[in-house]
Amino acid sequence: MKKIFSYPKSLKNVPTHYCPGCGHGIAHRLVAEIVDELGIREKVIAVAPVGCAVVAYDYWDFDCCEAAHGRAAAVATGIKRARPGNIVFTYQGDGDLAAIGTNETIHAANRGENISIVFINNAVYGMTGGQLAPTTLLGQKTATTPEGRKAGSEGFPLKISEMLARLPAVKYIERVSLHSPQEVIKAKKAIKQAFLNQVNNLGFSLVEVLSACPTYWDMPAKNALDWIRDVMSKEFPLGRIK
Amino acid sequence: MAKSKILMTGNEAIALGAIDAGCRFYAGYPITPQNELTAFMAKNMPKAGGVFIQAESELAAVNMVLGASAAGARAMTSSSSPGISLKQEGISYIAGCRLPAVIVNVMRGGPGLGNIMPAQSDYFQATRSGGHGDYHCLVLAPYSVQEAYDFMFKAFALADKYRNPVMILGDGMLGQMMEPLQLSDNRKTGNQKPKTKIWMLTGCRGRKPNVVKSFYLQEGDLEKFNLTLQKEYRLIRQNEQLYEGIFLKDAKIIIVAYGTMARIAKGAVKKLRKAGKKIGLIRPISLWPFPGNIFRRLAASPKRLSFLVVEMSYGQMIEDVLLSLNGKSPVEFLGRSGGGIPSEEEIINKIKILMK
Structure with missing residues (x-):
């Protein structure tokens, strides 16, 4: 008999703190599987964000560094420049990467830092209780937009991936989703590509992952997945951006 | 050579x-x-x-x-x-x-x-x-x-x-x-x-993964870390207090200044010494830890001493001097900031007033 599937070595076999239906668990697992498949577990250094994934280092079984809220791309720059032989990636949410960390993100991309970024977009701040995120959809109700996001006062959903794609030093940007098994397979392929680009010294790669937050979208898990398919991915179209 | x-x-x-x-x-x-x-x-x-x-x-x-x-x-x-x-x-x-x-x-x-x-x-x-x-x-x-x-x-x-x-x-x-x-x-x-x-x-080759973090969510963990x-x-x-002291043995007034201000104060001390005034200088080199031990030692001596803190601020290091002396010696202050720097002359004049 041939073993064709097993638990990833890079993922600790522990329960996570994530809510039922949350996408982080899937995304963590995809990263762990990719690290195993590329045989880079002993070379990887992850940078964990501030947000729901703040304790990602409790789940991944490789070297990890904390970053202050939004500063992951700067911390990753420091690690990668000091140890160019290691594989350095950040894992960040929408508030971390596209609000408080916009500056660090844009400039790491513009320098063409040879790092990989897994960007989890769930259109809301989870850790702090469901506030407006830069990626919150128009009309979407949050703790700080009780009447729904209005363009006139909160502006439009920020498409950071499309913005970054304009930068000449950026190698690869793709937007994927976790709303169905087929999409998860595509997401894994894209994240793997982002890591491979770094292994091959090709430069800055980012994968934006549309991920469900049933808790703060106030929906059952199944409906949250459908909402990504039917609503969120219309605002944030899936596919290769650069 | x-x-x-x-x-x-x-x-x-x-x-x-x-x-x-x-x-x-x-x-x-x-x-x-x-x-x-x-x-x-x-x-x-x-x-x-x-x-x-x-x-x-x-x-x-x-x-x-x-x-x-x-x-x-x-x-x-x-x-x-x-x-x-x-x-x-x-x-x-x-x-x-x-x-x-x-x-x-x-x-x-x-x-x-x-x-x-x-x-x-x-x-x-x-x-x-x-x-x-x-x-x-x-x-x-x-x-x-x-x-x-x-x-x-x-x-x-x-x-x-x-x-x-x-x-x-x-x-x-x-x-x-x-x-x-x-x-x-x-x-x-x-x-x-x-x-x-x-x-x-470095990547976890041949060892368990390392995590660099400052986050301690479990009850009691952060307190334990802070105690460490x-x-x-x-x-x-205990180990890292650094200062330079000059003319401390017979000084009646000790000027306290650090960095650039100590440079200027040293000039003033030398001129005052030439004029026969018993002035000394403590120049804190480590500001944290503050070299409080020398102040405590001096304050414990039987002779009457006073201190003049000179800063390019309106009085910040003086708080550490006061804390170290704990009321045992009088402390005066001379300071300017925002572009003004206390000059040798200003320090000498202040000392002359204090010696009256």
């Missing part, structure tokens, strides 16, 4: 001292009056096989240093007062992650954008915890270009020894002035491979 000296500014001496001390990672952001430091690093760090990055902000610079330090590099950043305020977030995280790093503050006038004149008004920020949380930076205050260079060796050694951020607190005067400088016999040239430290992030820090700080207070 006497070794030859080179002439350079304090800012350049700090940069050269850092490179010679084995620093191989620098990230900074332009701000006056420390730009010569950044420019020197841009030119010379790559030649030494190190990394120079002009960051997009002070926040990014200090967090790049955090990352580089976590990866085992001797790393530093520098700025001047308003930029150091921005770096406080990162410094707090560096302390919380127990990482070694050196931060240089070439102080200028504040508050706010202030001006670009030399000042000492960031003493509180440097010696208390400038960012959030119960932590301290070790703080060293050079008063000459030679010390600006020499203290970088000491700063990196202390940062490694205690796994704690170390701040070099200079000012625009020290940064801009030129003096002859004697280079160290222990210059570290060429590529410096990071020394292996057990907590470093306090234990380190007690050791630092």
Whole structure:
């Protein structure tokens, strides 16, 4: 008999703190599987964000560094420049990467830092209780937009991936989703590509992952997945951006 | 044969001292009056096989240093007062992650954008915890270009020894002035491979994964961690107090000043001594830990002593002098800031009034 599937070595076999239906668990697992498949577990250094994934280092079984809220791309720059032989990636949410960390993100991309970024977009701040995120959809109700996001006062959903794609030093940007098994397979392929680009010294790669937050979208898990398919991915179209 | 000296500014001496001390990672952001430091690093760090990055902000610079330090590099950043305020977030995280790093503050006038004149008004920020949380930076205050260079060796050694951020607190005067400088016999040239430290992030080859973090969510964990820090700080207070004292034996009034201000005060003390006045000087070199022991020793002596604290601020270090003396000796103050620097004459006049 041939073993064709097993638990990833890079993922600790522990329960996570994530809510039922949350996408982080899937995304963590995809990263762990990719690290195993590329045989880079002993070379990887992850940078964990501030947000729901703040304790990602409790789940991944490789070297990890904390970053202050939004500063992951700067911390990753420091690690990668000091140890160019290691594989350095950040894992960040929408508030971390596209609000408080916009500056660090844009400039790491513009320098063409040879790092990989897994960007989890769930259109809301989870850790702090469901506030407006830069990626919150128009009309979407949050703790700080009780009447729904209005363009006139909160502006439009920020498409950071499309913005970054304009930068000449950026190698690869793709937007994927976790709303169905087929999409998860595509997401894994894209994240793997982002890591491979770094292994091959090709430069800055980012994968934006549309991920469900049933808790703060106030929906059952199944409906949250459908909402990504039917609503969120219309605002944030899936596919290769650069 | 006497070794030859080179002439350079304090800012350049700090940069050269850092490179010679084995620093191989620098990230900074332009701000006056420390730009010569950044420019020197841009030119010379790559030649030494190190990394120079002009960051997009002070926040990014200090967090790049955090990352580089976590990866085992001797790393530093520098700025001047308003930029150091921005770096406080990162410094707090560096302390919380127990990482070694050196931060240089070439102080200028504040508050706010202030001006670009030399000042000492960031003493509180440097010696208390400038960012959030119960932590301290070790703080060293050079008063000459030679010390600006020499203290970088000491700063990196202390940062490694205690796994704690170390701040070099200079000012625009020290940064801009030129003096002859004697280079160290222990210059570290060429590529410096990071020394292996057990907590470093290198990839988990042959060991369990390492995590560098300051987050302790479980009840009791953070308190335990903070107590560990306090234990380190007690050791630092015991072992790392540094000062220079002159004419302390027979002095009736002791001037207390650090950095550039001590340079000026020393001139005043020499003139007063020539005029037969029994004046001494204590120049704190470590500002945290503050060299309180010498003050306690002096205050315990039977003779009547008084102190004159002179600062390029409206009275910050004086609080540490008062705390150290604990009411046992009278303390006077002379200070200016925002561009004004107490002159030799002002110090001498103040002493004459006090001696009346």
